[in-house]
Amino acid sequence: MTSWWSSIAAAAVLAGALPAQAQDKAGGDKKEVPAPSEVTPQIVTTRHQGSFGGQRVRYSATIGETIIKGEDGTPKAAIVTTAYVKEPRDPSRPVFFLFNGGPGSGSVWLQMGAFGPKRVAIPSDGRDDGAPPYPLLDNPDSLLDVTDLVFIDPPGTGFSHLIGKTEPKEFYGVTADAKAVAEVIRRWLGDNGRWASPKYLGGESYGTTRSAAVVNELEASTFNDVGLNGIILISTVLDFAAGSDAQGNELSFITNLPSMAATALFHGKASSTSTEQFVAEARQFALGPYAAALLKGQNLPAEERAAIRSQLARFTGLSEAYVERADLRVTPDRFYKELLRDRGLTVGRLDSRYTGRDYDSAGERPDNDPSFYGIDAGYTAAINQWSRGALGFKSDREYQSISGIGKDWDWRIGGRDENAYLNVTPYIGKALRENSGLRVFVGQGYYDFATPFFAAEYALSRTGIPQDRISWSYYNAGHMMYVRDDDRRKLSADVRAFIRAR
Structure with a gap:
């Protein structure tokens, strides 16, 4: 995986994304301005209905900013979440927190491709998505029949951004990013009265790395522990040595x-x-x-x-x-x-x-x-049409489907030895050992070289990781297996069954 980050960075350039510190006002933080003492978050709620998993569901869609502050109360970042909650609200329903990867990727891919109530129509057979229009379709494969959904765009992705003179190093790193996402989850649970709900966490690609790091932040806290029922890993990368193309690594x-x-x-x-x-x-x-x-x-x-x-x-x-x-x-x-x-x-x-x-x-x-x-234009069009249109979010920022923040990413998670062998899998092993009710779902595409399925199998079969609570599903597509219609349906059915099995 040498070119794991370099390829993502190249993709970001090709997608028109700019590094966070070089963006104009539409994309981010070019001009350094003092942070205001208070920031009023934009929060918009709309109401909809649709058929998901064979059930008719009425739901609210809330897209809004969570303001993260420093210890002195200075606003540091605005993190945007998009929450789909079944109406009338039921605290006993599961809630599933999701994000994509990169680092630097917005939640557009899982939201508009797999689990959100709407999806973008692109070819299912490996052909280029071509020129617009890219129709927005109802998504019967959304999981809203079994769980509420909260899509999170970490700082520097989607519409989320740093505020004022906030330094990138405060958020752009394995641990710093995980702490921010964990804070957003805790605050969402408190604001929505959902601390007693069954809770699921999941991501795709670097989002699986983030899942492991966030689990470590949520369940390793003695004073504010958030117990989880399940972790959903899609296109998994946990052990970075297993995928490194560095000379001498066999x-x-x-x-x-x-x-x-x-x-x-x-x-x-x-x-x-x-x-x-x-x-x-x-x-x-x-x-x-x-x-x-x-x-x-x-x-x-x-x-x-x-x-x-x-x-x-x-x-x-x-x-x-x-x-x-x-x-x-x-x-x-x-x-x-x-x-x-x-x-x-x-x-x-x-x-x-x-x-x-x-x-x-x-x-x-x-x-x-x-x-x-072959797919990027369709997804970018879809998230902008849906968020700025039906969901009513107003912003002069560009939605960062894949931004350039990875170039500044802090990959350190420990001392010298840990960083010589960057591996977040032990976080999942520890969580499984210390939470007897936690289960892990792993979904992998056969045709994915960004996060090869055999590398995921290798990482999750190491010592210290209970094997009896890990389930695997495989798909006849690649990294975003849901771009293939049959595999989107299968992924939806597999995750739905995983959640119901609690």
């Missing part, structure tokens, strides 16, 4: 291989009776012979090397000659470019079902990610 080649196998099979570069079967074979090869070969390094015997090369070519769909030139170690970037080079196509990073056409077929990495530019 683990990334192991955890990416099953995703390469699924992709090769999808594009007709490999053969098997089913995706599940081929992926299962790739897992076993990756954990066994391939891992052993990589660990031997330059001491790998020639005969063993030949056998590994043959199997690696079979699973990746690449030629043995190419695999040999790569020293049995094919990075994701090279795979995207090489797999369909004979067709003049590249495959996507977020969703390798998508294909793109580069300026030319030379080189060893794609010009861009076709699975990002």
